[in-house]
Amino acid sequence: MSAAGRRREVSRRLVLGAGAAFGSMSMASGPLTWMSTTGLGPGPNLPEVAELTPFLDPLPTPSRATPVQVDGIHQLIIPLMNATARLHAQLPPTRLWTYGGTVPGPTIEVRRGWRLRVTWTNNLRGTVPLTAVEAANTNSPWNAPGRSGALPRPDVAALTPWAAAHVHGALTGANSDGWPENVLAPGESQLSEYPNDQPASMLLYHDHAMAVTRWNVFAGLAGSYVIRDDEEDSLGLPRGDAEIPLFxxxxxxxxxxxxxxxxxxxxxxxxxxxxxxxxxxxxxxxxxxxxxxxxxxxxxxxxxxxxxxxxxxxxxxxxxxxxxxxxxxxxxxxxxxxxxxxxxxxxxxxxxxxxxxxxxxxxxxxxxxxxxxxxxxxxxxxxxxxxxxxxxxxRPSRVSDPFRLPRTLSRSFTRVTQVPGDSPPDRLVVLTPMGPTQALLWEMARIATPPGPLPADGIIQLAEADGSMTTYERRSVAFGDPAQFTVTAGGWERWRFLHAASSGWPHPMHLHASGFQVLRRERLDLRGFTQIGARGFGTSSPITVAGPGAELPGDTGWKDTVRVQAAELVTVATRFGQPCGKFVYHCHMLEHEDMGMMRHFRVMPPVLRDLEMRDDMGMGDMHG
CATH class of the missing domain: 2.60.40.420 (Cupredoxins -  blue copper proteins)
Incomplete structure (x- = not known):
């Protein structure tokens, strides 16, 4: 076979590896094209009902994308494409943006240690298939069907398909992580490599394009990513039809x-x-x-x-x-x-x-x-x-089931109770209340004494449980501000998230490029945290740790997203792997992420960080 023929065959196998599991292809002539196979079958094409009947439709099983091994590397091609689906038997078809023609997208399944290269190809066309509306008054029902008098946003109606694919929870290099500003225009592709050098787990992938993640994901750009390993296999956990993904x-x-x-x-x-x-x-x-x-x-x-x-x-x-x-x-x-x-x-x-x-x-x-x-x-x-x-x-019939709940699951798991190392870096991020602006992220740095009388915008004092008190100064808040945190590849750090609102929704904080464990939750007395002027916040008296918070069931395992309750300080021990570059962290409430609750940090090899610090001519690390 000629070199050109081999390339065509490899390309065909790659698309078949992705496509045979979750789409159909037309191969009559020319390049391979995709056709959606999503939907629930016959139903109305025009609006008929004002309410939907629960439990009318069977639960679909997401299709599976099976990587193809080429020259020792597992590979997939996943197109972003327009599709329609019937999301309930009583609904007319819904227009969607999808990965591979289905919602959710195909489940990508790999083994630990498989190096996977995914080509994400933006084949989307037209404008975003949704209507975005904003209420004109506070009386508009927020949790009810329909617009309820809210007004359409013409800027969103004109939004064309810019996209950036991110595998949430994957420990991969910055060039494969889906940096929000590295967006794909229609016709462009993103080649990402995922080492999968991490334990068996269920991750997810979704769009991460700057400022429009909330609408791209809402339109359908999300799916699951499963890693298997030998330790999981040895437990004999329910598999096949007895393992049910619920997205x-x-x-x-x-x-x-x-x-x-x-x-x-x-x-x-x-x-x-x-x-x-x-x-x-x-x-x-x-x-x-x-x-x-x-x-x-x-x-x-x-x-x-x-x-x-x-x-x-x-x-x-x-x-x-x-x-x-x-x-x-x-x-x-x-x-x-x-x-x-x-x-x-x-x-x-x-x-x-x-x-x-x-x-x-x-x-x-x-x-x-x-x-x-x-x-x-x-x-x-x-x-x-x-x-x-x-x-x-x-079902009413009895079945033979040899499975028994194991007493021990992962023997390789180690519960982290303190950050390893003599003096690991300590990061504090304040999650501000809604007030003059939407909630924001403040990156803080320790200072010896306040720069002037308190309260002052961006200056907070924190009285710890052990009686000590620390003064912090806000260094960054906007996404475009310079990076303040530089992380050593392979190193451990302590990150703390302080929710400075006395009530309201929790913030799920997600760190890219790392896994972490929750060390502790602490309740806060926020009476000293006050609004200053039209847009600022600071402390007139220290924020005080009032006692331990309630441990959540998921706190005992490895996490990549942690829920921070109102008036709570959450401390995590996080280890960053060897992948280097610039990464983001953010609140995973997508509206918050798009509207300012996202910042970035750098991960550098120790030798490069040492050289950078030396070349700062004794000024120290200006980034962390």
Whole structure:
């Protein structure tokens, strides 16, 4: 075969490796083209109903993208493409932006140690397939179907497809991480390499384009990424049909003048008060694997639920209940970064903020013939008019099930209780309240004494639990400000996130390029934190640690996203790997991320950092 022929064959195998699992291809002539295969089959093409019937549609299983090995490297080509899907049998088709033609995108599955190269190709066309509206007054219903009088944004209506693919939780180099400003125009491609040198876990991939992540993800650009390893295999956990991915998000739909649902995506934000504070988007309809309120027939045996909160903003409190309203026991076996050392029984379900994942075991054996409902009982924000998530229909017949809940899971897992090293770097990030602006990230630096009388904008004092007090000065706040934190590759650091609002939604903080464990949560007395002038904040008296906070079930494992409650200080021990470059961290409420709650840091090899510091002529590290 000629060199050109070999290239064509390799290209065909790559696309088949991705496409045979999750799309269909036309190969009549010319280059390969993609055609969407998503959708639920026959249904209305025009609006017919004002309310949707729960549990009408079966739960789809996301298609799978199988990498093809070429010259020792596993490879995939995943196109970003327009598609339509019926998100509920009673809805007309919905226009979407997708990875590979499905929502969610195909599940990418790899083994630990596989070096995977993915070509993300932007084949999207037209403008974003949603209507973005903003409320004109504080009385607009924020958690109800339809526009409710909110006004369309013409700038969003004209948004063309700029994209940047990011694998959330992947430890990869900066050039493959999906830097938000490195966006793809239609027709362009992003080649990313993922070493997958990390434990078995469920990650997710999604768009990360600067300023438009909230709308690109809302339009459908998200999917799952699964890493397997030998340790996971040895446990004999439920697999195949007994391993159920649950990719959960909330959406809203536009309505006709008489209230019938059109199926068109509606991104609605509303005013919180007369000062112009905007409430981030939450929608009244919960989708699981791209379908509103589905059902799943299951045999009466153990199952493994791979749960992802893929919502833009909404925090879910998932609870599984039986026909009598009693809570069904769940067992947490893994978090964002992989398996725990032992199972944790969840007596009241589990809370997941945006981008958090949970690996859960449940025994359906005692519930033969019952219908169990997964519901959202979260109150901050409340679930709106419908708490439904999905329904499990347990078959009445007995089945043989040899599986038993293991006492020990990951023997390689080590619980980190303090940051290794003599004097690891200590970072403090303040999450400001909504006030004169939307909530922001402040990067702080220790100073010996306040520069003048207090309170002063950007100066805070923190009284620790041990009685010591530290003064901090704000150094950066906007994304465009210079990098303040420089991290040594392979090093450990202590990062602390201080939520300076006395009430309100938690902030799920996500660090790229690292995994971390929660060291502690502490409650804060914020009476000394005050607004200064029209746009500033500072302390008139120190913020005081009032006592330990409540440990969450996921705090005992490896994380890449941590939920920071109002009036809480969360400390994590984070280890950065060898991949170097410039990375971001941010609140994973996508509206917050797009509107200012994102900053960046550098990871450098020790030798380069030492040389940089030496060449600063004794001035020290100007970046961290």
């Amino acid at each position: 959960v998000c909330d959406r809203n739909f536009d309505t006709t003048a008489d209230g019938r649902l059109t199926g068109d995506l509606l991104h609605k934000v509303t005013l919180v008060n007369d000062m112009g504070w905007m409430r981030a988007h939450t929608g009244p309809f919960t989708l699981v694997n791209g379908v509103v309120w589905p059902y799943k027939d299951v045999p009466a045996r153990w199952h493994r639920l791979r749960l992802t909160n893929a919502a833009n903003t909404r925090q879910y409190h998932f609870r599984l209940v039986d026909e009598h309203g009693e809570t069904v026991p769940l067992h947490l076996i893994g978090t964002d970064g992989g398996l725990l050392s032992e199972p944790v029984q969840l007596s009241d379900g589990i809370v997941l903020a945006s981008a958090e994942r949970a690996d859960i075991l449940v025994d359906f054996g005692p519930y033969r013939g019952q219908r169990l409902e997964l519901v959202n009982v979260e109150t901050n924000p409340d679930p709106g008019p419908w708490p439904h998530v999905m329904e499990f229909r347990v």
